[in-house]
Amino acid sequence: MRNSIISVIAYILLAPIAGGLLEGIDRKISARMQRRVGPPLLQPFYDVAKLFKKQVISVTNAQTFLLLSYLVFMVLTGSMFFAGSDILLCMFVLSTAAMFLYFASTVTSSPYSTIGASRELIQMIAYEPAVLMACVGFYLVDGSFEIHEIASSPVSSIFNLPGVFAAFVFIITIKMRKSPFDISTSHHAHQEIVKGITSEMGARNLALFTVTEWYENVFLMGVIGLFVVNKNPYSYISALFVVVIVYFLEILIDNTSARMKQREMLKLSWAVTLVLAGSNIWILMLIK
Amino acid sequence: MFEIKRSPWVLHYDGSSCNGCDIEVLACLTPVYDAERFGIINTGDPMQADILLITGGINSQNAPVVKQLYDQMPRPKVVCAVGVCACTGGIFKDCYNILGGADTVIPVDIYVPGCAARPQAIIDGIVKAVDLFEKRLEEHKQWVAEHENREKTDKSAAAKQPQKAQQPAGETAKAQSQNSAQRRSKNAKGRKTAKRRKK
Numbered sequence: 001m002r003n004s005i006i007s008v009i010a011y012i013l014l015a016p017i018a019g020g021l022l023e024g025i026d027r028k029i030s031a032r033m034q035r036r037v038g039p040p041l042l043q044p045f046y047d048v049a050k051l052f053k054k055q056v057i058s059v060t061n062a063q064t065f066l067l068l069s070y071l072v073f074m075v076l077t078g079s080m081f082f083a084g085s086d087i088l089l090c091m092f093v094l095s096t097a098a099m100f101l102y103f104a105s106t107v108t109s110s111p112y113s114t115i116g117a118s119r120e121l122i123q124m125i126a127y128e129p130a131v132l133m134a135c136v137g138f139y140l141v142d143g144s145f146e147i148h149e150i151a152s153s154p155v156s157s158i159f160n161l162p163g164v165f166a167a168f169v170f171i172i173t174i175k176m177r178k179s180p181f182d183i184s185t186s187h188h189a190h191q192e193i194v195k196g197i198t199s200e201m202g203a204r205n206l207a208l209f210t211v212t213e214w215y216e217n218v219f220l221m222g223v224i225g226l227f228v229v230n231k232n233p234y235s236y237i238s239a240l241f242v243v244v245i246v247y248f249l250e251i252l253i254d255n256t257s258a259r260m261k262q263r264e265m266l267k268l269s270w271a272v273t274l275v276l277a278g279s280n281i282w283i284l285m286l287i288k
Numbered sequence: 289m290f291e292i293k294r295s296p297w298v299l300h301y302d303g304s305s306c307n308g309c310d311i312e313v314l315a316c317l318t319p320v321y322d323a324e325r326f327g328i329i330n331t332g333d334p335m336q337a338d339i340l341l342i343t344g345g346i347n348s349q350n351a352p353v354v355k356q357l358y359d360q361m362p363r364p365k366v367v368c369a370v371g372v373c374a375c376t377g378g379i380f381k382d383c384y385n386i387l388g389g390a391d392t393v394i395p396v397d398i399y400v401p402g403c404a405a406r407p408q409a410i411i412d413g414i415v416k417a418v419d420l421f422e423k424r425l426e427e428h429k430q431w432v433a434e435h436e437n438r439e440k441t442d443k444s445a446a447a448k449q450p451q452k453a454q455q456p457a458g459e460t461a462k463a464q465s466q467n468s469a470q471r472r473s474k475n476a477k478g479r480k481t482a483k484r485r486k487k
Contacts, residue, residue, distance in 0.1 A: 016440060039326075046291075046327060047297075054292075055428060057335065194333050201336075
């Protein structure tokens with residue numbers, strides 16, 4: 001109990017720092033891949049600090065409230081995850097958080113952010129099956145949905161769930177809105193729907209969105225780590241190693257691929273989920 | 289350490305230019321010049337932008353667009369006119385549809401001359417704009433303080449309304465009546481627009 005409280009507090013305090021640093025490393029490595037010098041490592045923190053100092057212009061006050069709900073539900077998701085509670089419940093709360101983001105961008109009734117929001121829904125449809133498959137896979141392998149029991153299993157789950165792991169890494173690209181799937185919003189200018197889902201977010205509201213993204217990224221990397229950890233404490237080091245590799249892979253994919261059409265994204269992600277995760281779970285069910 | 293000048297986000301708007309300056313603005317972001325090392329990001333969204341880069345002259349069609357983009361940008365903000373057309377109208381100055389440089393519709397802070405402006409000159413202009421951006425923050429803070437004070441005095445004046453009869457009619461009372469008159473007219477406007485929307 002005490003351990004879980006400590007890890008929840010550590011998550012709430014350290015996740016924004018870790019998430020911001022991850023984004024800083026991301027931008028630095030991306031710049032180096034393009035043979036540029038790139039921004040300083042702490043650039044994301046400078047950006048957020050600036051956004052909090054700017055004048056707040058928003059179409060409705062409801063947007064701030066909805067974005068705060070998005071932040072709170074995202075923190076709740078991560079807290080439940082690092083407290084070792086039910087993974088299925090975690091994923092449901094994560095979907096709730098994403099719904100608040102959808103409302104935060106449709107409430108402004110701007111055409112750009114509305115299109116961005118509808119694309120965000122399609123992205124949710126694309127990644128949700130693989131997320132549920134991962135939960136089912138954990139249950140089949142470790143006999144429980146409880147995260148603390150999954151983390152203290154005798155063997156790392158990844159050995160029984162390689163297909164599910166691959167599918168999860170694939171859909172994490174959609175969840176992080178990285179390049180082939182940056183359909184609802186893009187990190188780069190000059191796209192057809194301005195900034196998509198974040199078009200109508202400026203100043204403080206955009207800062208809230210960014211910080212929530214940091215919480216989300218740390219949570220997602222935690223799920224990646226959960227595939228690796230077992231009851232041996234040294235497994236946490238290998239989990240960290242796997243997380244670093246996966247994050248690097250995401251940056252590489254981001255920098256080497258062009259954007260996809262949403263229908264192709266849906267087809268591809270469902271095909272990958274069905275073939276990799278589905279066959280993995282089918283074989284597991286036959287064996288057990 | 290967390291100064292706002294470390295993260296200037298740029299909004300680039302092309303007026304009626306020949307595209308020469310626009311190519312040079314984009315060249316600033318390429319590996320050769322790499323403006324991102326100063327934290328500069330080219331956003332497409334006025335609500336997230338700090339510096340407005342305008343290239344090309346202003347004509348009667350894009351004047352309201354430029355004005356609206358400027359109004360949509362949250363304070364503190366800086367405007368930088370890139371290229372001689374954005375500064376004065378340039379080679380198009382005598383055309384029947386050209387109003388002149390960007391300063392015919394919005395206040396311009398930095399002028400970057402050149403035809404086309406070289407990337408070095410553009411980055412120099414942005415760096416100058418960034419210094420100004422830091423100064424603008426102070427002005428913005430003052431504005432916020434004044435705004436809040438005004439709201440507070442409004443509220444306290446409203447709370448003291450029953451005692452108003454005993455007090456001599458001073459400036460506060462005048463200001464208050466003016467404010468309430470303004471508010472009334474605003475409300476009336478709001479109602480009108482609401483009606484229009486219903487229609």
